[in-house]
Structure formats: C-alpha cells, structure tokens
Amino acid sequence: MSTDPTMMSDVTSDDKLWATLCYVLPIIGPVLVFIMQGKKDRPFIKAHHIQALVLGVIVWLAGFTVCGWILVWIYAIYCGIQAYNGKTVVIPVISDLVKNQGWA
16 A cells, blocks of 8 residues: 555545645744644655655745745645645655654
8 A cells, every 4th residue: 555645545525725825934834734743643744744844834935035935935836736636746855854863
C-alpha cells in the first residue's frame, strides 16, 4: 500500500481546506494547525503544514524585496490551490528538507 497522502481514501474536504489555509496564511495557518491536536495528526495535513511554514518564512524574508515577495507569494497561492485539489505539493528544496529532517 502506498504512503502517498493523495492516495488515501480518507482525505476529507476539511483536510484540503486546512492544507490550503496553511499556504495562503503563510505563518498563521501552519501554527494554528500545529496547535490543533486533531488536525496535525491527519496524514494529508501533516504532509503540507510544515513545508507551508517553511515557505511562509521564505515569504516573510522575501518581503524585504518587492519582486521576491510577489513571486514567492504567487507560488504559495499556487501550492494552496494544488492542496485544495487534493494533490501533494512538492516544493523543490523545501519538501526534501522537511522529509529528511523527519518533520513530515
């Protein structure tokens, strides 16, 4: 059986919504998910919320340059749309970092 969260049959619309909120609300969304016990243990949300937090920190750091902020914010919205469609988002460097650290 595959461990890919998108292949699981128990991904609910609530899971998709919280995964999307993690990307659209850069730092606030992942922190809210981390606080909520029932949410952070769901496999689909767990696959998204830590890498969304790292991406949110990059959005905040890129805020020092207007062009960087706009580009990273657009990418974060794209990731949120993919999460809402029930797909696992693979962010080039961030996804590998999160998985290698054992955070997701």
